[in-house]
Amino acid sequence: MADGRAAGRLWRLCNLLMAVFFGLAAAVQVVYLVPAALTLLVSINPSITDHGVWRSLCDLHSAGCIVGTIALACSLFAYAQWNILHEEEGRELFGLVIITIWMSLCRSSAKSPLAGARLAAAVTVALFPFVSWLYIYINKEMRASWPTHCKTVM
Numbered sequence: 568m569a570d571g572r573a574a575g576r577l578w579r580l581c582n583l584l585m586a587v588f589f590g591l592a593a594a595v596q597v598v599y600l601v602p603a604a605l606t607l608l609v610s611i612n613p614s615i616t617d618h619g620v621w622r623s624l625c626d627l628h629s630a631g632c633i634v635g636t637i638a639l640a641c642s643l644f645a646y647a648q649w650n651i652l653h654e655e656e657g658r659e660l661f662g663l664v665i666i667t668i669w670m671s672l673c674r675s676s677a678k679s680p681l682a683g684a685r686l687a688a689a690v691t692v693a694l695f696p697f698v699s700w701l702y703i704y705i706n707k708e709m710r711a712s713w714p715t716h717c718k719t720v721m
Contacts, residue, residue, distance in 0.1 A: 586610055589666075605624060
C-alpha cells in the first residue's frame with residue numbers, strides 16, 4: 568500500500584516537472600501550451616485523465632503532434648546536413664516526440680496507475696528535457712554552431 572502511494576506521488580511529481588518543461592517551452596513554441604495545461608491538471612488531480620474533455624484534448628493534440636512529427640521527419644530526411652539537434656526542425660521533432668510520449672503515458676494512466684516499467688519510463692521522459700538542457704548549456708561546441716536566435720534564448 569505504501570508503495571502505491573509513493574508511486575502516485577512520483578507520478579504527480581513527474582507531471583509537475585513536465586508541466587514546468589512544457590510551460591517553459593511554450594514561451595518559444597505555442598504547441599507546448601496544451602500539454603502544459605493538461606499535464607498541470609494531471610499533477611493536481613491524476614484522475615482527470617478519465618474526464619472526456621481531457622481525453623479529447625489529449626487525443627486531438629497528440630494526433631496533431633504525430634502529423635507534425637511525420638512532416639518534420641520527412642523534411643529532416645530530405646534536407647538535414649548536420650546532426651539533427653543542430654537543425655531547428657530536429658529540435659522541434661524531439662519536442663513533438665516528447666509531447667506524444669508524455670500524453671500517451673498520461674492517457675494510459677487512467678486505466679491503471681503507473682508502476683514498474685511504465686513509471687520508470689515516465690521518470691526517464693520527465694528528466695530527459697532537463698538533462699538535455701544541462702548538456703546543451705555545458706557543451707559550448709554544440710551552441711557555437713547554432714543561429715543567433717537560439718544562442719540568445721539561453
